[in-house]
Amino acid sequence: MLLYPIQFAHIITLTSFHLPSNIQVISLNIYTTQSNKPLHSHDMAAPHDTVADVYGPGTYTDRDFKPVPQETERIFRMIASETPGFTKDETLLSKVKFEGEEYPVIPGPIKAISVASALHAMTGVLADEILAIRGHASQERSITVNTTHVGFWLGSIALAYVGGEDVLTLISQKKLGALYPDFEQGWNDTPLKYRTTALYPTKNPEVWYSLHGSLDNAATLKSLGVDLAQPLKSNEEAYEFLSSVTQKMSPEELEFHNIRNGLCGSICFTPEAWNTSNMGQSLARHPLVNVKAQPQAVPTPPVSFPPLNPSDKRPLAGIKVVEMTRVIAGPQIGTILAAYGADVIRISPPHLRDINVLQLTLNAGKRTIGIDLRKKEDHEILLNLVKDADVFIQGFRQGKMAKYGLGVDDLLQMAAKRERGIVYVSENCYGPDGYYAERAGWQQIADAAAGSAYVTGRSLNLPNNEAVLPSLPISDMTTGLLGAVDAMLALKRRATEGGSYVTHAALTAVNTYALKPEVGLYPRDVVEKTAQKFQFGEMRGAHHVLDLLVTVWEGWNRVFGGSYLKENSGWYQSFEKSAFQGQRLSILKPVVQLSDSDCTPAWKTPSVPYCASEKTATKFL
Template sequence: MSQTTRIPDVYGPGTFTDRVFVPVPQDTERIFRLLVSQTPGFTQDESLLSKVHFEGEEYPVLPGPIKAVPVAAALHAMLGVVADEILSLRGLDDPNRQIAVNTTHVAFWLGSVALVYLGGQTMASLGQQGKLKSYLTDWEKGWHSTPLKLRGTGIYPTRNPGEWYSLHGSLDVPPLLRSLGIDPDEPNITTNDAAAAHIANFTSLHSPAELEMHMLLRGFCGTICFTPESWSSSAMGRALASHPLINVRPTPYASPTPPTSFPPFNPTNTLPLAGIKVLELTRIIAGPQIGALLSSYGADVIRINAPHLPDITTLQLTLTAGKRTIALDLNDPDDKAHLHSLLREADVFLQGFRPGALTKHGLGLEDLLCLAAQRKKGIVYVSESCYGPDGLYASRPGWQQIADCASGASYVTGRGLDLTDGECVLPPLPISDMSTGVVGAIGTMMALRDRATKGGSYVVHAALVGVNVVALSEGVGLYPREVVKEGQERFGWGEMRGSHHVLDLLRNVLAGWEGSEVLRGYLREGSGWWQSWEGSDFGGERLSILRPVVRFRRGDTGEDEEGVTPEWKSPSVPYAKWAKEDGQIFKVRHSTNDDAEKMKDMVDLQWYLIVACSLAGAADPPELEDDESDDDFDPNTLTIKQGPHMDKWVY
């Protein structure tokens, strides 16, 4: 479909709408080719690109005109292509290998943080019964414990007719509300609707520019709800547009380092990234999704949470899959030293804080390039942010909701819902969060591929706003109004408004899917679209989460290629599972019941202990012992006897 076949401004200034509907899998193939052509450093080898095959329902399964599913599916296919390149570098080349992406699976993946079975029951069902909290450690610190706290993150009218503003409380809403003259503890506000109306009364007193200046001066999170045109013509929009969506670049000004080959496969892991070590310092969804994708392709990921920073409790059920989790406070000198010791052996450092925010902790790009030079081994520095690496707003705090409103995605969604007075509404799932996760993972794998063949260190930027801008671009296009209307009739989605939190919208979409006979079948735990583990860390219950999207298939049989098709090698675990303990023994609890996987965990752990001891100046690593008095080895009772200089090792 050429760009001349699109109609301008159907959904407002700067929008481009398809004249003719193209079934989702076919349209995704076109968008895949478009994104490939726009990505510097991505292969243009037709023998590799032609391996990709898209399948799935022909019609869109999300509300609104934005082609979120085709864009995300195209990105997953690109991730599969880079993984196939890496497999070839590692001696597992197969010219007949097929890369399959189901677009309906991708739609579910966009909402997968809520698609969980625990003990055979859905997360939604457990929540309705009041049972979910009993399985999870609370990390939310009451951030949405009252209607005002929940609705403190939302889109509200301003003094200017037709212009709206997005507030975001950054999981600590009271300071933001107080700055606006709103008492966060107002006792008479007892419902979500009343809270939204109360906040709207205050925002309506100010223009968008006044609210923007208020946020800037006080360091709070918020944004004007731009149209696609007004964003692209702004200084911030132009700065971001100067970068490709998948933004990977070498660091030629750094000390050169030689090529770093991928490590040899071990018998229990022949996935593309097996043996790659990733240190993840992120929160909420986008950054953790990068890590979850890398772990599904075989990387060894250590997720770090700051014990004093809130996070969304239920995300532990999905976004820690395949990872090990610890808690470190960078304001604690010992914890900071421990993190730096882990970095010495990391291939990838993944961080989800504002550009430059970690420099004060010695975790800026330049700091890690110095480390790479010292060890003579390149590193991949991955930065996930809202606005990208530079420009006026690069250092502003931002989340998915902010990116949706800044880019114009919320404006377009509101016009697609036929709301009046310019009301803007978030896209119905954490789409930019999840899609930015794929963008970051693609960049990381491209960088690791190039490090293996060319050497050097690499920096990868993944920007939430950038994903939305591409999805709104003329090259991608928007669905016609009649297609949006047909989707609403097919799924019967409920009301969507500006003040609704992304969690409200997510539940709305899930309800529509459950009402569809076809989609309801895919969502059943036994449909084959799930990866399951018995005896999880969450109450000992069986845990099932949506399996990874990309399937590598054999060219001769069409069956999944075992050993290389993405899967998580271990289940999701609580945040900070391997937490610091007092005394002379650090307990290590394993989540898998597979003896081979337990043994692999022990071998990997021993390797980390050797590294830590050598860095600390100890001659020998601590012993690994089995607690049990019987003769049968049981890694579930494995402990680490503290050795020299190991008083601060956390696992």
């Protein structure tokens, strides 16, 4: 029996994971007679027709398949209707056009492409509104989102070319190491370290656990009593060895172990277990796009956007952003804002690990500097940058920034003194509150906690409820996109209403939303048709998200290698010279395309390595 945790005074008690059958029947009785969809005031006229529990407890699967662009239109309208402060003006919403392949291009039943496409469309609508505020309104301007492009975007950290060679080929030939500084510092340099992050069997044969080494795998291994010098020669051998360790512990024991040692991890819950837990219920109290005005702060007047520069008519041109993030989700926020024209300065702690290959894509359009907040002079440099910023993005644990005078209250006081509101964007795993809000987490943790890994495993018909990660860094990428929607909506509200805004984007939130009955999952025949088309390789709980990304890329290459994925296909933005040995860099171009080409998102500069600029010389443009 799988258990889920509920906190009381920092002590976790346990209660039954699977609800009794009579409770499940009662749950079904509150759905409409036409479908298994809960009744809500905004959508009672058009219930979404689903079947319950196809992929396990708390799952809702569509009875009928609709082409991806058509289904995305429905989900876009739904998210827009649910989002406080987002326009409900049909004139603006109808500017959005979705196009793309009829069937999904990624494995599994989760409509990750449609959810992400809907959020991309929301950035397009906000861009159109901001352009109107800045005196560049156009009734004819259209907003196009290609859902197939969004599928590739979810794996775009691997869709780059350097000097005409694709990134995965360069990785296989071990050529990338010479292109950029090494921030990984041996993070995954042995099979044992690499397999520290995976989904593992436990003493309970039907319950899996997401073990995660973060960027310090040695700490996780040592806590489990594992000798790092184990002579394990392959990833498979390392996984079998670590499985022998985890299978001696119950999922609850693994959870307690990680909490006690301050480590990441999560039981692979069903969606039902997550939604009925205190964690899931805390998150459910917030809208997906979570932007909150701060009426308790000293009032500040509306802040006009800078006059549009004739040489840069992108919607966010002149907006100043300080980004203090790591890995994927947080940096993706700044990357999207940079494509829309913002001046983004990314702060990287030079003493902390990060993932090397991400330097190629997630620093597009940015400048980067190294700041060590333990040093007084560095701290002052950062504070001076923030004092001039419109947006501050942070992706560290809750409360961490307050130690350095960069917490929400600190920046609200700063905004009051300068009489100009600020937008404070936070990104984390579990959400803005609830008893896990301060706990560290990663994409894989969120996928396990919210039920996505359980659902993916069930869709693959694996035995013993084997959980499998969704095939790409989906929740990382989508959380970054969610943070960009948050920031743009807050900036629009700051310009029209005044004040400061606090926003939050959580990895578990995007997972949870994609599993809602109102969204629905793809039927098994659709999942099988997609798998057959691309001939995707084996996907198992043992596989790291990077393994799965390669598996998906290989499937894409089989089908689209001669079209979409070619460097000159029109799907890439190229820079003839880059900071990576001066070679041409091509990365997947921004998703949203505005019919007004002068305003459409694009990066003005290529990606640069972490900490590339002299910090003493870095100022906003």
